[in-house]
Amino acid sequence: MKIISYTILITLTISLIETKTALGQEAGESGYSSTFLYLDHWAYRYISILEDRGFFRSLFRSAKPYKRIDIAKELKAIDETILSQAELFWIKSLKEEFHSELLLLDSDHNFENVQLDSRVTGTMNTYRFNGDNEIDWALFPEINYSMKHFSVSARGRVDNGILNDTTYSGRTTQYLAARLEDAYGFWQFGKMNFGIGRYAENWSPFPDRSLILSGNPYTYDKINFSFQTKHIAFRSLFAKLDNIQNATRYFSAHRLDIKLNNGMNFGITESVVYGGVNQPIELVYLNPFSIFAAAQLNDKKEANENVALDFFIPIKQFNFKGQLLIDDFILDGADKPAPNRKTSSDRLGFLFGFQVNDIGIREAQINIEYERLGSYTYNVKQKRPWQAYTFLERGLGATNNDQDNWTLSCRYFGFPKFIFSIEAVFAREGERTLQSNDFEDSTFVKLPFPSGKTQDKMAISFNTFYQPFPRLTADATIGLSRFKKYNHLSKNKNFLEASVGINWIIQYSKSIQ
Numbered sequence: 001m002k003i004i005s006y007t008i009l010i011t012l013t014i015s016l017i018e019t020k021t022a023l024g025q026e027a028g029e030s031g032y033s034s035t036f037l038y039l040d041h042w043a044y045r046y047i048s049i050l051e052d053r054g055f056f057r058s059l060f061r062s063a064k065p066y067k068r069i070d071i072a073k074e075l076k077a078i079d080e081t082i083l084s085q086a087e088l089f090w091i092k093s094l095k096e097e098f099h100s101e102l103l104l105l106d107s108d109h110n111f112e113n114v115q116l117d118s119r120v121t122g123t124m125n126t127y128r129f130n131g132d133n134e135i136d137w138a139l140f141p142e143i144n145y146s147m148k149h150f151s152v153s154a155r156g157r158v159d160n161g162i163l164n165d166t167t168y169s170g171r172t173t174q175y176l177a178a179r180l181e182d183a184y185g186f187w188q189f190g191k192m193n194f195g196i197g198r199y200a201e202n203w204s205p206f207p208d209r210s211l212i213l214s215g216n217p218y219t220y221d222k223i224n225f226s227f228q229t230k231h232i233a234f235r236s237l238f239a240k241l242d243n244i245q246n247a248t249r250y251f252s253a254h255r256l257d258i259k260l261n262n263g264m265n266f267g268i269t270e271s272v273v274y275g276g277v278n279q280p281i282e283l284v285y286l287n288p289f290s291i292f293a294a295a296q297l298n299d300k301k302e303a304n305e306n307v308a309l310d311f312f313i314p315i316k317q318f319n320f321k322g323q324l325l326i327d328d329f330i331l332d333g334a335d336k337p338a339p340n341r342k343t344s345s346d347r348l349g350f351l352f353g354f355q356v357n358d359i360g361i362r363e364a365q366i367n368i369e370y371e372r373l374g375s376y377t378y379n380v381k382q383k384r385p386w387q388a389y390t391f392l393e394r395g396l397g398a399t400n401n402d403q404d405n406w407t408l409s410c411r412y413f414g415f416p417k418f419i420f421s422i423e424a425v426f427a428r429e430g431e432r433t434l435q436s437n438d439f440e441d442s443t444f445v446k447l448p449f450p451s452g453k454t455q456d457k458m459a460i461s462f463n464t465f466y467q468p469f470p471r472l473t474a475d476a477t478i479g480l481s482r483f484k485k486y487n488h489l490s491k492n493k494n495f496l497e498a499s500v501g502i503n504w505i506i507q508y509s510k511s512i513q
Contacts, residue, residue: 032104033188034069035115035144035153039200039208039215042473042503043097045465046090047071048207049413052319052365053087053357057263060233062310063255064202072101086363089416093470117142117155123501136161140181150187153199157181167393168218169242181219195224201237203255203269204323204351205312210397211325211349211373212269212308213253217394222251225288233257236288241273247386249275251396252285252292265312273396274303275386304380304387306397317357325349325397327377345449349373349398363414372404375430375451380437388435395434402430402450419465429455456484461497473503 037043051061056074059066075095095102100113119140138159145152162168162177170179184197198219204210222239236254253271272285272292284295295301310323327347334342353369378389378401389396405427413419430450461479481495
């Protein structure tokens, strides 16, 4: 882990030099605080495609959510004369969504901005294999307030879909469940930011998933710190997780990003889950500049520590992106005591993607992705179940382990207001789960991958996304899935799935000078 130490030391030195230069170049410029654009917002669909096509290069694409003011800055910088008709429609829709932030950037005065949102979503799912029809609906009332150095946001969630989630531990009624999905305050002073509260994050070059920190679990309360310049960004968080077997649990993570002018991104993330009965906070893990691996090796601290390396490399119309998760990497040979490379699998995770834009058809995109999580990735020993890499049984990184999948998808957006896509998936899944903790070092037996009776799945689906105007979106999906050993049964099963969803936003914004 010396490499991690040297990397952080070198990049922090570069960052300090860069900051000094930037302060000289940007004398008198003051930044504005802003709330985040939540990960489930419709705008990310367009932002992600525009990033893939070479726009929004100033954003650190591997650390979301973005701040609304930063997206507005990118919108102002776009040359609309080079855009296609679909791209012009996306930019127009985004500019309407970020009207208040664009107004602030165009003004010489400081504004206080109050924004009230209410988003209503509805989805009807039909499954032919069991004849069930389900109508899911959700309401997200939201309020945002921003001034020069401070922003605050709160968003509720009233959702009948939560009733089917076995991991939900809150109160429910016969027809719905509710929770405070987001609630945070955010302070900004120049290039430094400090926040406290809950909101979803995704640290990955992939827009909707991450192996190290994803938006998969329910939001949890945390303390955040970040420092960002043009080419360097550093982020750190600390959170208290749910208890397991009467043991208190904590989570810490920090991330360093390096971004080049051509949009190339490289990142390294380190995270740790630790706890125990009556476990106090470990200051070494609360320290955002500490090396967690060194704390384990030198200070003899017990924890489940993970490291992730990721990249995004654009080359003309081609994009290469990936993330490597290192849980435990087994180095000892067969002549050493277990665990060694003969008896034990590396507890690794891989997520790689290759993307092509405008090949043959100008407004089209082809994606090939591969994801693999080892049978023991994220898992902990029997005597330390409180180190599980989960929150309320949901993975803090990937949604599950002991699985791999190939995905081929094609998108076409030649018609403004529409995005058409087709996706094919082949996936395998073993018996182990994120909660599995049935091994010790001396009994860490190497299993075939995936473990046990695997579930194989081949699926193809077609999706149409339609947005007539920014406040209303709709999408429809139909797909066919073929399972082998579904639910560990020997039969093959074919499932036809269909869904229709509508998302309607009622918004009110007011800027006060």
